[in-house]
Amino acid sequence: MGALKLSLEAFAELSSQDRTLIERLAGKSVREVAPRRDLVREGDRPRAVALMLEGWACRYKQFPDGRRQIVGFHIPGDLCDSGLSIVREMDHSIGAVTRLSYAEIGLADFEALIAQSPVVARALRWNELVNAAIAREWVANVGQRSAYERLAHLFCELFLRLKAVGLTDGESCYFPLTQMDLASAVGLTSVHVNRTLQEMRRDGLLTFGFKRLVIPDLEALKRVAMFNANYLHLGMSGGLPD
Amino acid sequence: MGALKLSLEAFAELSSQDRTLIERLAGKSVREVAPRRDLVREGDRPRAVALMLEGWACRYKQFPDGRRQIVGFHIPGDLCDSGLSIVREMDHSIGAVTRLSYAEIGLADFEALIAQSPVVARALRWNELVNAAIAREWVANVGQRSAYERLAHLFCELFLRLKAVGLTDGESCYFPLTQMDLASAVGLTSVHVNRTLQEMRRDGLLTFGFKRLVIPDLEALKRVAMFNANYLHLGMSGGLPD
DNA sequence: CGTCTGATTGAACTGATTCAACGGATGTGG
DNA sequence: CCACATCCGTTGAATCAGTTCAATCAGACG
Numbered sequence: 001m002g003a004l005k006l007s008l009e010a011f012a013e014l015s016s017q018d019r020t021l022i023e024r025l026a027g028k029s030v031r032e033v034a035p036r037r038d039l040v041r042e043g044d045r046p047r048a049v050a051l052m053l054e055g056w057a058c059r060y061k062q063f064p065d066g067r068r069q070i071v072g073f074h075i076p077g078d079l080c081d082s083g084l085s086i087v088r089e090m091d092h093s094i095g096a097v098t099r100l101s102y103a104e105i106g107l108a109d110f111e112a113l114i115a116q117s118p119v120v121a122r123a124l125r126w127n128e129l130v131n132a133a134i135a136r137e138w139v140a141n142v143g144q145r146s147a148y149e150r151l152a153h154l155f156c157e158l159f160l161r162l163k164a165v166g167l168t169d170g171e172s173c174y175f176p177l178t179q180m181d182l183a184s185a186v187g188l189t190s191v192h193v194n195r196t197l198q199e200m201r202r203d204g205l206l207t208f209g210f211k212r213l214v215i216p217d218l219e220a221l222k223r224v225a226m227f228n229a230n231y232l233h234l235g236m237s238g239g240l241p242d
Numbered sequence: 243m244g245a246l247k248l249s250l251e252a253f254a255e256l257s258s259q260d261r262t263l264i265e266r267l268a269g270k271s272v273r274e275v276a277p278r279r280d281l282v283r284e285g286d287r288p289r290a291v292a293l294m295l296e297g298w299a300c301r302y303k304q305f306p307d308g309r310r311q312i313v314g315f316h317i318p319g320d321l322c323d324s325g326l327s328i329v330r331e332m333d334h335s336i337g338a339v340t341r342l343s344y345a346e347i348g349l350a351d352f353e354a355l356i357a358q359s360p361v362v363a364r365a366l367r368w369n370e371l372v373n374a375a376i377a378r379e380w381v382a383n384v385g386q387r388s389a390y391e392r393l394a395h396l397f398c399e400l401f402l403r404l405k406a407v408g409l410t411d412g413e414s415c416y417f418p419l420t421q422m423d424l425a426s427a428v429g430l431t432s433v434h435v436n437r438t439l440q441e442m443r444r445d446g447l448l449t450f451g452f453k454r455l456v457i458p459d460l461e462a463l464k465r466v467a468m469f470n471a472n473y474l475h476l477g478m479s480g481g482l483p484d
Numbered sequence: 485c486g487t488c489t490g491a492t493t494g495a496a497c498t499g500a501t502t503c504a505a506c507g508g509a510t511g512t513g514g
Numbered sequence: 515c516c517a518c519a520t521c522c523g524t525t526g527a528a529t530c531a532g533t534t535c536a537a538t539c540a541g542a543c544g
Binding site for chain 1: 284285301303305306307309310311313314328329330331333334364367368370371373374375377378379380381382384385386426428429468470472473475
C-alpha cells in the first residue's frame with residue numbers, strides 16, 4: 001500500500017513511524033470483496049476495523065419493505081468502524097459498490113496501535129467525529145435541499161474527499177456510482193436523478209458517465225449546492241482545502 | 243442533580259464512585275440558557291463539554307438562504323460534544339428549545355475524568371457512537387419515509403430516549419417541541435406537519451399538544467414508523483428496551 | 485387590552501414519483 | 515461468434531405528496 005494516502009492524514013501529521021506501524025498492520029490480512037456484495041450485515045457483531053485499500057463501499061439501511069437508504073460512502077484511505085468494537089451489533093450494513101479490497105485489522109492489534117501512538121489515537125477520534133459530522137450534513141442535505149442541490153452537494157463532498165487522498169486528476173475523478181446508487185444516497189428515485197443529471201449537464205456543471213465524473217468549475221458547483229466544507233474538518237495538516 | 247439519570251447509564255453500569263466523580267464536576271459550573279437562545283454557534287471553537295441537566299436543546303444547520311434543518315435533539319442526561327474538543331470549529335449550532343440548564347465541564351477536568359475511570363471513558367465513546375448512529379438513522383428517516391412515518395419515527399425515538407433517562411410517565415411525557423421544530427427536524431413544512439399530526443390523532447396513534455405527548459400504543463406507533471430501536475444501542479444495563 | 489407566537493384551514497400549485505416501455509452496453513454460455 | 519440475459523440509463527404521461535401563500539384563530543404574556 002505504498003501509494004495509499006490515508007484519510008486520517010488530513011487530520012493529523014503522521015510520523016514515518018506511525019505510517020510504518022499502520023502499514024505493517026494493513027499488510028497482515030487483506031480481503032477482497034466482489035462488487036455489490038456485503039462486507040458487514042445489519043445485526044452482525046462487529047469484529048474488526050477495516051482500512052479501505054481499493055474500491056468504494058457504502059453504508060446503507062434497508063427497511064422491511066425493501067426501501068433502501070445509503071447513509072455514507074467509503075473511499076480508499078478511509079478507516080471504517082474504528083469505534084464499533086464497543087457496540088454489540090451493527091445497526092446498518094456495509095456493501096461493496098465496486099470490487100474492493102481492504103485490510104482487516106484485528107481488535108487487539110488496533111488497541112495496541114492506539115496505545116503506541118497518541119497521534120494516531122487522536123486522528124482516529126477525529127475520524128469518528130468527521131464521520132458523524134458527515135452524517136449530520138447528509139440529514140440537512142436530504143431534509144432541505146432540492147434534487148438539483150442535493151446531487152451537487154454529494155458530488156462536492158465526494159470530490160473533495162477523493163482529492164484529500166490524492167484520488168482526483170485535476171478536475172475529474174473515477175466515480176463508480178450508478179444513478180440508482182445516487183438516488184438511494186440522496187433520497188430520490190433513479191428516474192428523477194437521471195432527469196436532474198441531464199439538467200446539470202445542460203447547465204455545464206458536470207459530466208458524468210463511464211464511471212468518471214468531471215467537474216469543470218468546482219466553485220460553481222459549490223455555489224449551487226450551498227456547499228460549506230467546514231463539516232469535513234480537513235486542513236489540519238496537508239490535503240485541503242485548496 | 244441527585245435525581246438526574248445520565249444517558250450514559252444506558253450504555254454502562256457506572257459505579258457509585260464514577261457517579262460521584264461526575265456529579266462533582268457537574269456541580270462546578272451550572273449555566274442557564276433562555277429558550278430559543280443559542281448555546282454554541284456554527285464557527286465557534288468548542289470550549290467545553292456540556293452535561294444537560296434540564297430542558298431540551300437541538301443541533302441545527304442554517305443555510306445562507308435561511309432554510310434550517312435540525313439534525314438532532316438533546317434531552318436531560320445527555321452529554322454533548324464529548325469529542326469536539328479535537329475539532330477546530332463547530333460545523334453547526336446548538337440552540338435551546340426550552341429554558342435549559344447544563345453543567346459545563348472544562349476540558350482539563352474532562353480529560354482527568356476519562357483518565358480516572360475506564361468505565362466512564364468507554365461509556366463516552368459509546369455515547370459518541372450512538373450520536374453518530376442517530377444521525378445516520380435520521381438520514382434514512384428523512385430520505386425514505388413519508389411524512390406520516392417520519393413523524394412517527396421521531397416520536398418513537400424521543401420517547402424511548404426519554405424513557406431511558408426516566409423522563410416518561412407511563413405512556414406520556416413532557417414534550418416541548420413546536421410544530422415548526424418538528425417540521426425542521428423531519429424536513430417538512432409546518433403546515434404539512436400540522437395536517438399529518440391531525441391524521442395521526444384521528445388514527446388514535448397519539449395526542450400532542452400543551453407540551454405533552456401521549457402515545458397510547460407505542461408498539462402500534464413503532465409499526466407504522468418501521469421503528470427498530472437497534473440504532474440507539476440501549477440495553478447494555480438498565481433502561482431499555484422494555 | 486394589545487401583541488406575539490404557534491396552530492389551523494383552504495386552494496392553487498409543483499417537484500418528484502410511479503409505471504411502463506425501450507435502448508444500449510456488457511457479459512456469458514453454447 | 516451469435517443468442518440471450520442482465521444491468522443501467524433514458525423517455526413519456528399520469529398522478530400525488532408535500533409546498534406555497536394567505537388568511538384566521540387561540541392561547542400566553544406583559
